[in-house]
Amino acid sequence: MSETTSTLAEFREFRERMNDIILNAGNLTINRFFALDGRAYEAGTLGVKTKEMLGLVASLVLRCDDCVTYHVVRCKEEGVTDEEMLEVFAVGLVVGGSIVIPHLRRAMARLEELRG
Numbered sequence: 001m002s003e004t005t006s007t008l009a010e011f012r013e014f015r016e017r018m019n020d021i022i023l024n025a026g027n028l029t030i031n032r033f034f035a036l037d038g039r040a041y042e043a044g045t046l047g048v049k050t051k052e053m054l055g056l057v058a059s060l061v062l063r064c065d066d067c068v069t070y071h072v073v074r075c076k077e078e079g080v081t082d083e084e085m086l087e088v089f090a091v092g093l094v095v096g097g098s099i100v101i102p103h104l105r106r107a108m109a110r111l112e113e114l115r116g
Contacts, residue, residue: 008113011069041074049078053088060092060100060107068103072110085111 006014023031041051052074059067075085089107093100 008069008073008110011066015066015070049075049080052078053080053084056088056107057092057095060089060103061096063096063099063103065103065106068107069110072107073114076111076114082111 019034023034041048041055046054052071056068056071056075059071072085075088080088089104093104
């Protein structure tokens, strides 16, 4: 997605529908990876909120807009404040450099969509 053109509702619907199709295809490696991904964000020594913020930084640096959207939503669900979100964005920008700026814009657009 080069721009934030779809809504969060459309993003969620597509993600859920495609995840169901992928997981129901029955590939053991894919299913195990999805399970591992889910478990990585469960509470442990680090709490879920912290892990979601880490996921958001990594997603910004890796420049994955779908991942950025997912983690922006999860961060807000976990109670990340707007001030904390901006610090997370700042870390992603510093680590990733100026190439992150377009993804930062889309992250901010998603945050604005969640506020509205």
